[in-house]
Amino acid sequence: MQTYTMNSKLLDSLTWMIDAADGSHYKWLNIPKEAPRWMINDRTYNRLRYWGLAEHRMIKTEAMNRKAGMWRPTMLGIEWRRGIKEIPKTVYVLNGEVQGFGKKTILAREVT
Numbered sequence: 001m002q003t004y005t006m007n008s009k010l011l012d013s014l015t016w017m018i019d020a021a022d023g024s025h026y027k028w029l030n031i032p033k034e035a036p037r038w039m040i041n042d043r044t045y046n047r048l049r050y051w052g053l054a055e056h057r058m059i060k061t062e063a064m065n066r067k068a069g070m071w072r073p074t075m076l077g078i079e080w081r082r083g084i085k086e087i088p089k090t091v092y093v094l095n096g097e098v099q100g101f102g103k104k105t106i107l108a109r110e111v112t
Contacts, residue, residue, distance in 0.1 A: 002093045004047050011081075011111045013045035014053055017073045018081055025078055028057065028070040045071070050091045050098050053077030081108050 016039060021027035032040060039045055046069075048054035054077055057070045079085040090102030 001099060003090060004050060004093060005090050006051070006087065006106055006111055008111055009042055009044055010048055011108060013039050013042070014048055014073060014077055014081055017045075017048075017054055017071060018078055021073055023078065025073055025075045028072045031069060031071050047091075048077065050093055051076075051087050053080060053087070083107055083109055 016035065017029060020029050020034060029035070031045065035045075045054070046056065049056055052074055054071050054073050073081075076085060076087070080087050086105040086107055088101035089104045089106040092099045092101070
């Protein structure tokens, strides 16, 4: 089982997604094509889905004949980033599936 803790890189990735989506949870973003290099290289943004802060959708691209990912912030992600909601600080994941959350919660402004 993997344990993930909310950190500043995840917060920065979520902030970029929200800004790129113009503050909306409706706009899908092509992360490999649109995101800044630091976010693509870090590759931890995909963990945001474990908290329900961002969602992922696979699409098949014709040009590359492979699947590419589209991402968008969720309403929970937007509200958490704005300081309206708290989320669990820690998430427990096994084989890509959330198994549970830690008891301690965190606001976006408390992330270090």
